[in-house]
Amino acid sequence: MAILRCVLLVCLAFNPHIFAQSLTPLALCALTDIWPQGPGSALEPQLPDAELTQILAQIDPERIKATITKLVSFGTRHTLSNQTDPTRGIGAARDWLASELRGYAAQSHGRMTVSVPSYVQPPASRIPSDTVISNVVATLRGSAEPDRAYVISGHYDSRVSDSLNFVDDAPGANDDASGVAVTLELARVFAGHSPKATIIFAAVAGEEQGLYGSNFLATSLKKAGVDVQGMLNNDIVGSSTGDDGARAPFDIRMFAQGIPTTETAAQIATRVSIGGENDSPTRQLGRFVTEVAQNPSTNMSVHIVYRPDRYLRGGDHTSFLQQGFPAVRFTEPNENFAHQHQDIRVVDGVQFGDLIDFVDFEYVTRVARVNGAALWSLAQAPGTPKGVLIDTTGLTNNSTIKWTADAGADGGYEIVWRATEEAFWSHVIPVGQVDRATVQLSKDNVHFGVRAVGRNGFRSPATFPFPG
Structure with missing residues (x-):
């Protein structure tokens, strides 16, 4: 029986071509057994403060x-x-x-x-x-x-x-x-x-x-x-x-x-x-x-x-x-x-x-x-994320997305996604103050975006990643 699960794992990864300093957290979200249902949670609208x-x-x-x-x-x-x-x-x-x-x-x-x-x-x-x-x-x-x-x-x-x-x-x-x-x-x-x-x-x-x-x-x-x-x-x-x-x-x-x-x-x-x-x-x-x-x-x-x-x-x-x-x-x-x-x-x-x-x-x-x-x-909110790319260097059922970190995103970042036929973002995955994340969900099946989060709770519009 399929067990629906969404687990956020924070790992240490090192890639000298991406990270200028040293070890950078890599967010890895486990996929539910049926991909259209998630990783992450249902996206809730931002309400006025x-x-x-x-x-x-x-x-x-x-x-x-x-x-x-x-x-x-x-x-x-x-x-x-x-x-x-x-x-x-x-x-x-x-x-x-x-x-x-x-x-x-x-x-x-x-x-x-x-x-x-x-x-x-x-x-x-x-x-x-x-x-x-x-x-x-x-x-x-x-x-x-x-x-x-x-x-x-x-x-x-x-x-x-x-x-x-x-x-x-x-x-x-x-x-x-x-x-x-x-x-x-x-x-x-x-x-x-x-x-x-x-x-x-x-x-x-x-x-x-x-x-x-x-x-x-x-x-x-x-x-x-x-x-x-x-x-x-x-x-x-x-x-x-x-x-x-x-x-x-x-x-x-x-x-x-x-x-x-x-x-x-x-x-x-x-x-x-x-x-x-x-x-x-x-x-x-x-x-x-x-x-x-x-x-x-x-x-x-x-x-x-x-x-x-x-x-x-x-x-x-x-x-x-x-x-x-x-x-x-x-x-x-x-x-x-x-x-x-x-x-x-x-x-x-x-x-x-x-x-x-x-x-x-x-x-x-x-x-x-x-x-x-x-x-x-x-x-x-923080500014809309820039430099957002999705890794297409190899065939994989995971999706790695990276972006340019901004000091204004003092509440971190979120990856949003939706089925390709959907009009609006349906799911959100918090990934923290990182500049890349890997999601166990195939880029072939869904659309991804990255949005910045402020410490005040306001979130930016999402940016759609291009191949890079």
């Missing part, structure tokens, strides 16, 4: 409503609209956003700074003449690992039916004052706390004309050498009701790219050869968000969609994907296309236009809590 629970409770629907109402009051926020009028146009919106964020930063004891990085975009697609593109950015510096960063954004520009019409009213209440309101509200709440890693809160311009603001932000971070380990884009997160009347008030879609844009042909060939198409850094970020953001404090279900975005659509996360940064997009589950990119009008009794009347502020609040749970959990 006391501080995160308090953070999520502070997210205020009235503040979110006030932000969206104010952004709509500028009439239009078209990228080509007036930049100097104090009450109408994108310039007025830019200045108000900067003022709001500076007010939050004043309560951060110096941890948060605010900037308005800008550049002149020469004529290009949907940009007929030289146009200043300005982002509004608040940076909450990490207390322990300031060079590791996470980004959250929404775009503050808006449009109507004609992408070049910068004169008529373009309220942009849902697309995307809702995403900006999520970003601002989290900046306000997080300013009173001290995350271990840096968090960047961005309201970007030029999205409707071609992702100009987010491209400027992503390329600037890349050039500066910032280690962006995750980006959350919120675009059209303002309503739970679709154009067919379908409602999903406790659901949010999260789009996650598969094979990374920046991988070479050789890297893609290797990924495909080992069945790693569903294990890109962005998919791991998506799995992480799903794990940490579904709980009683958010009261939401996160539905990961395995594609970069919707058909015929795009968003600011694309700019980060193009720079090799993991990035996901949040969008409401049932869109109403009469309220996106439309002139304000009534046709056959149907109201068109992105009006504030159609925004559900309680829903936006729950979306903000999903983002807040993900951001805080990312920033409080």
Whole structure:
């Protein structure tokens, strides 16, 4: 009779090609007699600790409503609209956003700074003449690992039916004052706390004309050498009701790219050869968000969609994907296309236009809590493991995985695994503060990952190992 067992054995091993010092612990996990059932234990979701629970409770629907109402009051926020009028146009919106964020930063004891990085975009697609593109950015510096960063954004520009019409009213209440309101509200709440890693809160311009603001932000971070380990884009997160009347008030879609844009042909060939198409850094970020953001404090279900975005659509996360940064997009589950990119009008009794009347502020609040749970959990955990490789030098039914040890992983490491047909990690094996482990489970049968653990109990997203 098969006896199910999982035994963690700590041994001493020496390999001069892997270990620079001397003897290094080698974790060896005994396999149960039926491989799909384990080694290790069932993976349990990471639940909010006391501080995160308090953070999520502070997210205020009235503040979110006030932000969206104010952004709509500028009439239009078209990228080509007036930049100097104090009450109408994108310039007025830019200045108000900067003022709001500076007010939050004043309560951060110096941890948060605010900037308005800008550049002149020469004529290009949907940009007929030289146009200043300005982002509004608040940076909450990490207390322990300031060079590791996470980004959250929404775009503050808006449009109507004609992408070049910068004169008529373009309220942009849902697309995307809702995403900006999520970003601002989290900046306000997080300013009173001290995350271990840096968090960047961005309201970007030029999205409707071609992702100009987010491209400027992503390329600037890349050039500066910032280690962006995750980006959350919120675009059209303002309503739970679709154009067919379908409602999903406790659901949010999260789009996650598969094979990374920046991988070479050789890297893609290797990924495909080992069945790693569903294990890109962005998919791991998506799995992480799903794990940490579904709980009683958010009261939401996160539905990961395995594609970069919707058909015929795009968003600011694309700019980060193009720079090799993991990035996901949040969008409401049932869109109403009469309220996106439309002139304000009534046709056959149907109201068109992105009006504030159609925004559900309680829903936006729950979306903000999903983002807040993900951001805080990312920033409080150690960084995502790097240099993760799986040994393929010989044929064996064991699997040896190694990685680059990081001092930030002061709680050690865990190997996670799942059957190849499963969407999420199902089992976890604690292996301690080591930089390699051997598991008595064949790499031919399952997918492995490695995640770092902090002494505070927070765990990083997993890294999928490539052959090495």
